[in-house]
Amino acid sequence: GQQLNQSPQSMFIQEGEDVSMNCTSSSIFNTWLWYKQDPGEGPVLLIALYKAGELTSNGRLTAQFGITRKDSFLNISASIPSDVGIYFCAGQSFGNEKLTFGTGTRLTIIP
Amino acid sequence: NAGVTQTPKFQVLKTGQSMTLQCAQDMNHNSMYWYRQDPGMGLRLIYYSASEGTTDKGEVPNGYNVSRLNKREFSLRLESAAPSQTSVYFCASSESFLNTGELFFGEGSRLTVL
Numbered sequence: 522g523q524q525l526n527q528s529p530q531s532m533f534i535q536e537g538e539d540v541s542m543n544c545t546s547s548s549i550f551n552t553w554l555w556y557k558q559d560p561g562e563g564p565v566l567l568i569a570l571y572k573a574g575e576l577t578s579n580g581r582l583t584a585q586f587g588i589t590r591k592d593s594f595l596n597i598s599a600s601i602p603s604d605v606g607i608y609f610c611a612g613q614s615f616g617n618e619k620l621t622f623g624t625g626t627r628l629t630i631i632p
Numbered sequence: 633n634a635g636v637t638q639t640p641k642f643q644v645l646k647t648g649q650s651m652t653l654q655c656a657q658d659m660n661h662n663s664m665y666w667y668r669q670d671p672g673m674g675l676r677l678i679y680y681s682a683s684e685g686t687t688d689k690g691e692v693p694n695g696y697n698v699s700r701l702n703k704r705e706f707s708l709r710l711e712s713a714a715p716s717q718t719s720v721y722f723c724a725s726s727e728s729f730l731n732t733g734e735l736f737f738g739e740g741s742r743l744t745v746l
Contacts, residue, residue, distance in 0.1 A: 525674075527674075530672070554734075556735075561739070561740075562739055562740070563636070563722050563724070563737030563738050563739050563740055564675070564722075564735075564737050565737070566734055566735070569734065609674060609675065611675075618682075618729050619677055619680065619690065620677075620735065622667075622674040622675040622676070623674055624672055624673060624674040625674055
């Protein structure tokens with residue numbers, strides 16, 4: 522089946538730092554999504570991308586749909602304590618409506 | 633507005649016991665899903681229901697059964713629990729199967745099989 526490689530697996534940063542994470546696929550996707558999971562909660566959609574090359578922002582979050590359609594990037598600027606959690610990428614390909622999720626990036630903010 | 637509600641939130645089973653995880657959504661969504669989350673594995677699809685009256689296998693269906701009771705409810709049953717089924721289970725829904733990108737998740741059910 523399709524696989525999504527998400528990196529890094531974990532990040533330890535100080536408050537105020539910028540964060541970058543990415544996701545790569547072995548196959549082409551027509552939709553890329555980024556979800557965030559707070560501790561003890563279910564994932565919540567942050568950003569959806571529908572077009573190759575698309576760059577979309579949601580507050581301090583910016584995500585990009587790679588031109589090759591095989592990767593996506595998420596950046597968080599000026600991190601704050603509530604950014605702590607697990608970030609998942611997810612992709613949807615033509616002819617397969619089911620989402621494939623990445624393995625997640627766990628973000629921890631060091632006091 | 634409750635969204636997606638799962639019960640129970642925590643459960644401990646012995647190997648061989650059976651149980652059913654319940655899920656209900658109040659958003660009038662057509663499609664519903666069951667995922668499991670394991671460390672380092674992300675979210676993996678167990679079963680899904682594209683619309684009321686239909687169910688299909690996902691990536692990891694073995695050892696599970698599902699029932700789409702009505703448009704609101706989608707249950708997941710473990711007939712004979714095994715330690716490998718220790719996991720956090722998430723129910724999710726979406727407006728339509730062709731719009732699976734925007735999934736709404738429940739809070740999760742943490743299951744431990746001893």
